[in-house]
Amino acid sequence: ANDGYKLWLQYNHIQDKQIRTSYQSNIKRIIPFGNSETIKVALKELELGLNGMLGSKVLSGTKNNIESNSLMFGSESSLNEIVKNQLGNAFNEINDEGFVIKTISIKGKNQIIITGKNDVGVLYGVFKFLRLLQTHQSIENLNIIDAPKIKVRVLNHWDNLDRTVERGYAGFSIWDWHRLPDYIDSRYRDYARANASIGINGTVLNNVNANALILTPQYLEKVEALANVFRPYGIKVYLTTRFSAPIEIGGLETADPYDAEVIAWWKNKVKEIYSKIPDFGGFLVKANSEGQPGPQNYGRNHVDGANMLADALTPFGGVVMWRAFVYSEHDITDRAKQAYSEFVPYDGQFKDNVIIQVKNGAIDFQPREPFHPMFGTMPKTPLMMEFQITQEYLGQSTHTVFLPKLYEEVLQSDTYKKGKGSTVAKIIDGSLDNKVLTGIAGVSNIGNDINWTGNPMLQANWYGFGRLAWNPYLSSEEIADEWLRSTFSNDEKFVKPVKDMLLSSREAVVNYMTPLGLHHIMDTGHHYGPGPWVSDLSRPEWNPVYYHKADSLGVGFDRTPSGSNATAQYAPQVASKFNNLETCPEEDLLWFHHVSWDFKLKNGKTLWDGMALKYQEGVDQVASMISIWEEAKPYVDEERFSDVYMLLNIQHKEAKWWRDACLLYFQEFSQKSLPVGVEKST
Ligand code: GCU
Structure with missing residues (x-):
C-alpha cells in the first residue's frame, strides 16, 4: 500500500452511511460543459474522487438532458441562460482564476453548478467541491464564491540537472531530464493534480544556483514537454536563469546588461522559449549572491540586470522574479541589514514585470525570524514572499514541523509601514500599495521518494503553502484540519489530538533548537x-558564533541602536517595540538584544534558567507528539503510521541532542548550573 503517494487526494470511501447517501442523492449525474483539456482533467478528477468516496459509479450526462440532481461544471461562456440567470452577479466577484459553486434549481430539482470565468477556475472549484466531501461537509444549498488573492503562486524547485536537489531531503529530483522529452512519467500528472488542487499555478523547475544548460535547445525541449503536461492544470513553467548564460552557452565574452549583443542574445533566447512554450511564465534570478554571477560583475546594479531581462520578456507577458537574498563578505557588521540596504534605494526603478522575491526573514529560513524589514519598505515595487517548504534548518525531512504555523505568523506580522494593520499579507496580496503583480514562492520539499516529501507529515507543508498562497489570511488551524481529514481520517478522535500535535510542532522545534530568538546555530x-561552537569558517557570517555572540556577560545579537541598529529598518513603532527590553517579544529577545545571563524574564526566571527550561520544553513537546501519534494508530495505515513513528522517535533523540549540546556549550559562558526540571544528558 502506498497511501503516502496519494497525498491529500486519498478519496477514501466514506464509511458513514448517512453522509454518503446525502452526497449520493445530490449527485446523481455529473455533467461537463465544454471539452477543453482542463475540463477533461476536471471530469477525470471528479470521477476518481466521487467513485472513490461514494463507492458507486456516478453517471455522466450531457447538458441537453439535465435530469434530477446533477453536478454541472463549466466556464461562464459554456453556461446556458437558465443557469446564468441563477448566478446573479457572482462573476463580478471573482478574478480570472476564481470559481463559484452554487446550488440552483432546474425543472424543480436542485442542481449544483461549479463555474468560473475560465476553465482553470472551474478546475479549482472542482477540487474545492471534492474537498467538501473529503472533509464531510454539507453540500446542500451551496453558495461559495472564492478566488485567489495572489497572482503568481509558485513552487521553487532547487533541482539540479543531475537530479540532485539542493536542500532536498526526499530523494532525487522528480524531473527525469535523461528520459525527457519522450518519456512522460505519470508522476508529472500527479504532481500537477496535487498542485492544482491547492491552487498553485506555477513551478520554477531548476535550482536558484542555476546551470545555464537549462536554456539550451536540448533542455528547452524537455521543459516544453513538462509545460505541455502541466498546462491543463493551470500550471505555468518558469526557469531560473544564470546571469552569465550568454557567455556559457551563447559564446559571448560578456554578460554585461548594457552590452548590445547580450541584450540581443536574451531577446532571442526568450523568443525561442516562447516559440516552444507560449504561456511560459518567466525567469527567477539569483544574482550577485553567494558567488552567483550578476550585473555587479560588470559594475551595473540589480535594476540594470532585472530590467534587461524584463524587457526581453515584456512582449510575451513574462515576469522576472529577482531575488533579494544577498549579503556580502565585505560588510560584515550585520548580515540582517544587507538586503534592505542593497534594494530599498532602487524602489520605483524596476520595470512593471519585475517582482522582487524576499525571504520571510532577513537571515535565512530559521525556525523563527522576525519578518523581513523590506516588507512595506518599497511601496513602488512589487515584493513577493519566499518561504521555504523544505526544512533546511528545521530537522530536514526527519523532524515533523507544521510550517503553516510559521507562514501564518509571518503573514500576520504588522509592519506598520502605513500605520497599524499594514500586515505582511497585505503587502504580498498587493492590497496595501495597490499592486497588480503579486506573488508568493515556496522552496519545494518534493523529491522522488514514494511519499514525495520524505516524511508523510511534511506533505502538510506543501499543502499549507498552497492554501496560504491562495488566501494568505487562512488560519493554520483550518489548514491542519482540512489536511488531516483529506489525508487520513475524519474521525474526531484522530483529528483533534493530531491537529494539536501539528499546531504545537513548530514551537517545539523553536524550543529545542533556537529558543528566545537564538538563530543560525545549526x-x-x-x-x-x-x-553553536563553530567559529572557523572563512566568512565570519557563516559561523554560528557570529549570531549568538555568547560571552561571560550574556548572549544575543544587539541589533538595537547600541549595536548594529538593524531595527532602524523597521517602522518606528516596530523598531521601538524591538529596541525596548520591556516590549521586545521574548520569542525574539536574543535576535535583537545581547542580554545578561541574569536578565529576568516575564515568568520571573533568569535568562539562563529560562533558556534551559525552553530547551527542555522542546524535548517534552516531542515526547507528547509521540504519545499522540501512538493513540492515532487505529486511524492510519500501517506504513504511514510506522514511518511517522520512527521519524518522531529520531526527532525526540535529536531534540535531546540539541538540548544537551547547546546547554553544555552556553554553560561555558554562563557558568551556571542547570535549573530543576532540566533532564541531565545521558
Ligand atoms: C541558503 C541555502 C543555499 C541556497 C541559498 C539561497 O543559504 O543554504 O543552499 O542556495 O539559501 O536561497 O539562495
Whole structure:
C-alpha cells in the first residue's frame, strides 16, 4: 500500500452511511460543459474522487438532458441562460482564476453548478467541491464564491540537472531530464493534480544556483514537454536563469546588461522559449549572491540586470522574479541589514514585470525570524514572499514541523509601514500599495521518494503553502484540519489530538533548537544538528558564533541602536517595540538584544534558567507528539503510521541532542548550573 503517494487526494470511501447517501442523492449525474483539456482533467478528477468516496459509479450526462440532481461544471461562456440567470452577479466577484459553486434549481430539482470565468477556475472549484466531501461537509444549498488573492503562486524547485536537489531531503529530483522529452512519467500528472488542487499555478523547475544548460535547445525541449503536461492544470513553467548564460552557452565574452549583443542574445533566447512554450511564465534570478554571477560583475546594479531581462520578456507577458537574498563578505557588521540596504534605494526603478522575491526573514529560513524589514519598505515595487517548504534548518525531512504555523505568523506580522494593520499579507496580496503583480514562492520539499516529501507529515507543508498562497489570511488551524481529514481520517478522535500535535510542532522545534530568538546555530554546511561552537569558517557570517555572540556577560545579537541598529529598518513603532527590553517579544529577545545571563524574564526566571527550561520544553513537546501519534494508530495505515513513528522517535533523540549540546556549550559562558526540571544528558 502506498497511501503516502496519494497525498491529500486519498478519496477514501466514506464509511458513514448517512453522509454518503446525502452526497449520493445530490449527485446523481455529473455533467461537463465544454471539452477543453482542463475540463477533461476536471471530469477525470471528479470521477476518481466521487467513485472513490461514494463507492458507486456516478453517471455522466450531457447538458441537453439535465435530469434530477446533477453536478454541472463549466466556464461562464459554456453556461446556458437558465443557469446564468441563477448566478446573479457572482462573476463580478471573482478574478480570472476564481470559481463559484452554487446550488440552483432546474425543472424543480436542485442542481449544483461549479463555474468560473475560465476553465482553470472551474478546475479549482472542482477540487474545492471534492474537498467538501473529503472533509464531510454539507453540500446542500451551496453558495461559495472564492478566488485567489495572489497572482503568481509558485513552487521553487532547487533541482539540479543531475537530479540532485539542493536542500532536498526526499530523494532525487522528480524531473527525469535523461528520459525527457519522450518519456512522460505519470508522476508529472500527479504532481500537477496535487498542485492544482491547492491552487498553485506555477513551478520554477531548476535550482536558484542555476546551470545555464537549462536554456539550451536540448533542455528547452524537455521543459516544453513538462509545460505541455502541466498546462491543463493551470500550471505555468518558469526557469531560473544564470546571469552569465550568454557567455556559457551563447559564446559571448560578456554578460554585461548594457552590452548590445547580450541584450540581443536574451531577446532571442526568450523568443525561442516562447516559440516552444507560449504561456511560459518567466525567469527567477539569483544574482550577485553567494558567488552567483550578476550585473555587479560588470559594475551595473540589480535594476540594470532585472530590467534587461524584463524587457526581453515584456512582449510575451513574462515576469522576472529577482531575488533579494544577498549579503556580502565585505560588510560584515550585520548580515540582517544587507538586503534592505542593497534594494530599498532602487524602489520605483524596476520595470512593471519585475517582482522582487524576499525571504520571510532577513537571515535565512530559521525556525523563527522576525519578518523581513523590506516588507512595506518599497511601496513602488512589487515584493513577493519566499518561504521555504523544505526544512533546511528545521530537522530536514526527519523532524515533523507544521510550517503553516510559521507562514501564518509571518503573514500576520504588522509592519506598520502605513500605520497599524499594514500586515505582511497585505503587502504580498498587493492590497496595501495597490499592486497588480503579486506573488508568493515556496522552496519545494518534493523529491522522488514514494511519499514525495520524505516524511508523510511534511506533505502538510506543501499543502499549507498552497492554501496560504491562495488566501494568505487562512488560519493554520483550518489548514491542519482540512489536511488531516483529506489525508487520513475524519474521525474526531484522530483529528483533534493530531491537529494539536501539528499546531504545537513548530514551537517545539523553536524550543529545542533556537529558543528566545537564538538563530543560525545549526552545524554549518549541511545545517543539521547543533553547532553553536563553530567559529572557523572563512566568512565570519557563516559561523554560528557570529549570531549568538555568547560571552561571560550574556548572549544575543544587539541589533538595537547600541549595536548594529538593524531595527532602524523597521517602522518606528516596530523598531521601538524591538529596541525596548520591556516590549521586545521574548520569542525574539536574543535576535535583537545581547542580554545578561541574569536578565529576568516575564515568568520571573533568569535568562539562563529560562533558556534551559525552553530547551527542555522542546524535548517534552516531542515526547507528547509521540504519545499522540501512538493513540492515532487505529486511524492510519500501517506504513504511514510506522514511518511517522520512527521519524518522531529520531526527532525526540535529536531534540535531546540539541538540548544537551547547546546547554553544555552556553554553560561555558554562563557558568551556571542547570535549573530543576532540566533532564541531565545521558
Ligand atoms: C541558503 C541555502 C543555499 C541556497 C541559498 C539561497 O543559504 O543554504 O543552499 O542556495 O539559501 O536561497 O539562495
